[in-house]
Each structure stands twice: as structure tokens, then as C-alpha cells.
Amino acid sequence: MSAFRTAFAGADIAALEQILHPEVRFCSPAVHTPYAGREVTLVVLDAVTSVMEAFAYVDEWVEPGRELLRFTASIDGLQLEGVDLLEIDADGLVTDLTVMIRPLRGLERLTRRVSEALESGEGR
Secondary structure, three states: OOHHHHHHHOOOHHHHHHHEEEEEEEEOOOOOOOEEOHHHHHHHHHHHHHHOEEEEEEEEEEEOOEEEEEEEEEEOOEEEEEEEEEEEOOOOOEEEEEEEEEOHHHHHHHHHHHHHHHHHOOOO
């Protein structure tokens, strides 16, 4: 099992901090411009883990330097499906994280709840 999978599924922000490259590029499904850097990525991931319910990885495809992790979750009773696409450097650090989530209605609800969590200062 990948280090990212274990850390994110366990909402272990300290472990995520250890495996994200300082200059990680994070492409969120909710915003057009990617986030740049470990600190902002950790803030967003922490907010996501605080609002998603019943999160579980259900499949993975792993090859050297790349991982695709398929997950399910819910948000306020709406079911979500998604994938995390990771690029990993020779030191085992995640250099690129792209997240895709469906359906649109669930993504919209997740986006709203994450924004609320960020505004209220939940998490980090």
C-alpha cells in the first residue's frame, strides 16, 4: 500500500507532510489554477479530510513513479467517486497530485464544505 494512500485515508496530516515534496503541484477538481507548495496543499487536504465522510480507497494502480488511487466517499449524504493521480520522485516524495471527483453535484457540495472549513479555520 502506498504511503500517500495510508496517510490520506488515515487523515494523518503529519505523515502527509513527510511525503509531499516542498514544491508539490496540487491540481484540485474545484479550482482552475493548481496550488503550489506543500504548506498550501496540506491546508487544503486537511480541510478535505475534515469534511468527507466514509472515505475509502477501493482500488489502486501503481508503477514506478506513478500511482492512481480510486476512492469513494460521501458528503452530506451524496456519494462521491474519484481518483488521486500521483507522480513520485526518486526519493519517494509526491511531486504532483491531481484529484478528480464525480458527480458534479457532489463536487459542488464538497467544494462548499471545504471552503467553509477553510474560512472557519478547521484543521491545520
